[in-house]
Amino acid sequence: MNILIQNGRVIDPASGFDHVADVAVADGHVLAIAKAGEKLPANFKAEHTIDAKGCIVAPGLVDLQVRLREPGYEHEGMLASELMAAVAGGVTSLVCPPDTDPVLDEPGLIEMLKFRAEKLHRARVFPLGALTRGLKGEVLTEMSDLTDAGCVGFSQAEVPLENTQVLQRALQYAATFGYTVWLRPQDMHLGKGVAASGPLATRLGLSGVPVAAETIALHTIFALMRATRARVHLCRISSAEGVELVRAAKQEGLAVTADVSINSLHLSDHDIGYFDSRARVTPVLRQQRDRDALRAALADGTLDALVSDHTPIDNDGKALPFAEAESGATGLELLLSLSLKWAQDSKVSVLRALDVLTAQPAKVLGKIEGQSTSLGQLHVGGVADIVVFDPAVEWHVTPDALHSQGKHTPFAFDMTGMSLPARVKATLVAGHVAYQNK
DSSP: OOEEEEEEEEEETTTTEEEEEEEEEETTEEEEEEETTOOOOTTOOOSEEEEOTTOEEEEOEEESOBOOOTTTOTTTOOHHHHHHHHHHTTEEEEEEOSOSSSOSOSHHHHHHHHHHHHHTTSSEEEEOEESBGGGOSSSBOOHHHHHHHTOOOEEOTTOOOOOHHHHHHHHHHHHHHTOEEEEOOOOTTTTOOSEESSHHHHHHTOOEEOTHHHHHHHHHHHHHHHHHOOEEEEOOOOOHHHHHHHHHHHHHTOOEEEEEEHHHHHOOGGGGTTTOGGGOOSSOOOOHHHHHHHHHHHHHTSSOEEEOOBOOOOHHHHSSOGGGSOOOBOOGGGHHHHHHHHHHHHTOOHHHHHHTTTHHHHHHHOOOTTSOTTTTOOOTTSBOOEEEEEEEEEEOOOGGGOSSSOOOOTTOHHHHOOOEEEEEEEEEETTEEEEEOO
16 A cells, blocks of 8 residues: 655654655555655555654664563463554564563474464564573573574573573574574572562562672673673663663673663652552662663663563452562553653653664664564665654553553553653554554
């Protein structure tokens, strides 16, 4: 279908383009971007028009941390519901970790997941393969076969590797073939608590996770990176000390990138309130100084990307005492708004707020076999993955109105009283209207 997106403010963070313009889409690609006074190609006839006056037109968002819950946890989320949530939030490409049931450690499982996702014609799914078989931390997976099946990297998800020799061998193998290893830095033994170590956890009687759980793991990862020259992406940095170690590693020249979750960027341990299990997330919510350091690091580029850390959980998983409740929260439909809210609060430009959701996460993914190099970009000739949103709209998070099967979020209005900016008007994936707000 030929689609015309009219009169929107077109922003492409990758190139710095920021003008009111019309965008013509044909054959799944961007045919033309015409600024005021410029004409579209004479042979272009629109079959569908989207009025974007007052709206921002941007590349489709790229989310590096999304649990889809299939296979194995369909009671908490289905591919159809979670990919619908993705496009409703403007996310056109997402990365899912391997901690499904069964674990994504066989090529057939990867191929099946990608096939089922493609049949839905919604967001693109890029799976991470398991770093070790069954995520047991003992035997490395066949990374080459998993890459051929469609994996974009390798991860232990939330299962820390206790054996550093196995991690060293994994990094050596990955470095040899140019694969990226995705790691969440957390010491296996120090990271077993349910809240950030500090006065609040002590007062509530909750087991604590010290900052050292993150920094010890980071020191280990960086030491092994120096020895192997591997490329590592660090998932969901949560502390001020962690930020400083990442900053030093980048200055040293290590091939490292890092992201932060919407939860850590906006919330602190005080948001636990009176044991509200909606604030039971991983990594744990830390103190305000950590939150402030994360915000500054995302603004200055020390942290590369912002992620939703989307983890749909059913009522049974959350209707438990705080320490026993399942960890995680829904976030796909909140990612764009929370990035723009961070930009407002931190006096950061809209271009940077979109950059950490588009061009920068696309750089983390790098070149993907069989995938257009225009991922996270909006330019003539590129694949038409586009989000159109109204930045002036303010809304309250009402869980029942979310498309995700998981309704639990610490940003629910009844918990925070927070208003969020911007609602998605339309989402295009390869020129197909995957979502349009009526």
